[in-house]
Amino acid sequence: MKTYLKHERGRTGINIIWIVVNVLLYTGTSVLLTFTTNAIFSRDMRALLVWSAINFSVWGAFLLSNYFQVVFQEKLTQRIMVDIRDTISRKIVGSSYAQYHNKTTGEYLSEYVNDVGNIESNAIKKFFTLLSDGTTVVFSTVALAAYHLLFIPAILLLSVLMLRVPSRLSRPMISATKTMSEGNAAFSNQVTNVLNGFDVLFNASKLDKLHDLIKSAAKKYAAVKVAYTKTNARVSNLIAALSIFCQVMVDIMTSILAILGAIPLGAISSTGSIAASIFNSLSSLSNDTVQIKATYPLFDKVSAGASKKLPSAEKTPAPVFHYALRVVDLSYTIGGKKIFSHLNLTFARGGKYAIIGRSGVGKSTLLKILDGQITNYTGHVYIDNKDLRTMSMAELTKVSQYVDQNVYLFNDSVANNTSLWENQSQSKHRLQEAFSKAKVDFVKFPDQIIQENGQNLSGGQKQRLALARFFYAPKPIAFVDEGTSALDAKTARLVTEEFLKDPDMTLIEVSHHLDHELRGAYDQVIDLGA
Numbered sequence: 001m002k003t004y005l006k007h008e009r010g011r012t013g014i015n016i017i018w019i020v021v022n023v024l025l026y027t028g029t030s031v032l033l034t035f036t037t038n039a040i041f042s043r044d045m046r047a048l049l050v051w052s053a054i055n056f057s058v059w060g061a062f063l064l065s066n067y068f069q070v071v072f073q074e075k076l077t078q079r080i081m082v083d084i085r086d087t088i089s090r091k092i093v094g095s096s097y098a099q100y101h102n103k104t105t106g107e108y109l110s111e112y113v114n115d116v117g118n119i120e121s122n123a124i125k126k127f128f129t130l131l132s133d134g135t136t137v138v139f140s141t142v143a144l145a146a147y148h149l150l151f152i153p154a155i156l157l158l159s160v161l162m163l164r165v166p167s168r169l170s171r172p173m174i175s176a177t178k179t180m181s182e183g184n185a186a187f188s189n190q191v192t193n194v195l196n197g198f199d200v201l202f203n204a205s206k207l208d209k210l211h212d213l214i215k216s217a218a219k220k221y222a223a224v225k226v227a228y229t230k231t232n233a234r235v236s237n238l239i240a241a242l243s244i245f246c247q248v249m250v251d252i253m254t255s256i257l258a259i260l261g262a263i264p265l266g267a268i269s270s271t272g273s274i275a276a277s278i279f280n281s282l283s284s285l286s287n288d289t290v291q292i293k294a295t296y297p298l299f300d301k302v303s304a305g306a307s308k309k310l311p312s313a314e315k316t317p318a319p320v321f322h323y324a325l326r327v328v329d330l331s332y333t334i335g336g337k338k339i340f341s342h343l344n345l346t347f348a349r350g351g352k353y354a355i356i357g358r359s360g361v362g363k364s365t366l367l368k369i370l371d372g373q374i375t376n377y378t379g380h381v382y383i384d385n386k387d388l389r390t391m392s393m394a395e396l397t398k399v400s401q402y403v404d405q406n407v408y409l410f411n412d413s414v415a416n417n418t419s420l421w422e423n424q425s426q427s428k429h430r431l432q433e434a435f436s437k438a439k440v441d442f443v444k445f446p447d448q449i450i451q452e453n454g455q456n457l458s459g460g461q462k463q464r465l466a467l468a469r470f471f472y473a474p475k476p477i478a479f480v481d482e483g484t485s486a487l488d489a490k491t492a493r494l495v496t497e498e499f500l501k502d503p504d505m506t507l508i509e510v511s512h513h514l515d516h517e518l519r520g521a522y523d524q525v526i527d528l529g530a
């Protein structure tokens with residue numbers, strides 16, 4: 001938490017000072033009560049009116065200042081939230097392909113929404129409340145001391161009691177917060193999973209399954225929430241009981257002092273109100289301390305592995321690729337199944353290669369190894385003489401690009417889907433060229449919006465946009481995995497020819513239905529097995 005507050009140290013400082021001013025005004029209203037009450041006891045109408053007017057003005061000043069401070073604090077809190085979400089994004093941007101895929105989209109979503117939401121309400125906002133409560137305690141104690149010095153040791157003693165006892169309750173709260181974070185992630189995950197399958201269930205007339213699956217996930221989530229609230233309520237109740245005990249102690253002490261004539265009778269209402277404000281603040285202070293401590297694992301979770309700066313792909317140099325991409329003695333086993341055993345292949349720069357073989361033989365797996373997505377193989381893959389495993393993903397993606405048959409399209413414009421948010425005024429010409437190569441003839445204007453994952457496009461149109469994405473920023477090596485499978489034979493041939501006629505492009509294409517007319521244009525057709 002400290003790190004994020006430090007990033008906003010100026011605004012945090014102003015907010016703290018503002019909190020102190022507000023507390024001062026608020027405590028002032030309680031102190032002024034003494035003068036109005038004394039005016040009543042001495043039957044002085046003029047004094048009563050004056051002190052009441054002053055009291056009203058202080059209340060007015062407090063409410064006005066409080067309003068602006070609350071707005072200022074919310075703006076500050078939201079800046080911190082953006083900063084924390086930024087950390088999660090940096091962590092994702094800095095992860096390797098395998099690291100990213102260790103978690104599901106639902107789990108990431110839960111970090112951005114639930115974990116950060118929990119940090120907002122239970123760490124950042126509570127931190128500011130804690131400051132306000134701490135200041136209230138200090139000012140109110142000073143105000144009470146003005147009535148009688150005996151109040152100081154009494155308040156100190158009771159404060160220690162109120163702060164020590166609940167701090168022992170941090171551990172169950174930390175564990176409850178962790179469990180709730182896992183529950184949030186599991187729920188988001190299942191909801192994303194089921195909603196993504198809406199079309200499948202709809203077409204099978206099984207939409208009731210969507211209801212059942214989400215209901216069952218919601219029930220599990222509800223149980224987690226109840227368990228969390230139980231722990232939270234136990235902690236809050238204990239703190240509230242302590243607060244009541246302490247207030248009664250101060251009330252007894254005030255009454256004794258008043259009977260002994262050590263404080264004026266008019267002070268009773270003020271001291272009662274000040275004592276209530278002290279112990280309410282102390283109770284919220286100790287509650288907040290427990291809640292803030294409980295969010296520490298969430299801070300650790302969101303920032304684990306995040307670099308301070310966004311890794312810059314722009315600055316990464318492209319690896320040298322003059323001669324060949326070589327597979328040397330490659331063996332790979334997954335889930336106990338041997339996919340490759342001592343495989344050797346050479347793909348010369350500018351060469352055109354087709355990979356064929358029966359379904360499940362390992363064609364896509366080979367492309368994923370060559371592309372750097374899979375790294376846990378034995379043997380070597382070299383780009384010229386450099387081992388692929390010594391290169392970062394940022395370097396590799398400078399030299400090659402994977403065109404998958406399963407296309408993902410963002411819910412954004414065609415232009416942004418193709419150029420991946422490059423400046424449009426600079427990219428207009430390249431965009432047209434990419435559309436022409438990928439035979440994208442269905443786009444009316446580049447700003448046309450694509451619905452969630454291309455629902456308003458046909459399978460073939462989606463594939464053509466994925467191909468246009470490649471042609472927009474072509475790399476020396478194209479891994480095309482059934483990239484034209486959803487296109488009609490004629491369009492597929494026209495697009496494939498664009499790859500084949502570029503002498504600089506190294507094409508490694510996986511295909512189930514190799515076009516016989518184009519077969520001769522490939523340097524080699526590699527059959528991985530029938």
Ligand SMILES: Nc1ncnc2c1ncn2[C@@H]1O[C@H](COP(=O)(O)OP(=O)(O)OP(=O)(O)O)[C@@H](O)[C@H]1O
Nearest residue numbers: 334335337339357358359360361362363364365366
């Ligand atoms: N993550 C994984 N975990 C376990 N097994 C996997 C995983 N990914 C792929 N496999 C297995 O590896 C084998 C090769 O898969 P791959 O996708 O490379 O086949 P393919 O030749 O491209 O098949 P197709 O032509 O059907 O697309 C398959 O038997 C598949 O079940």
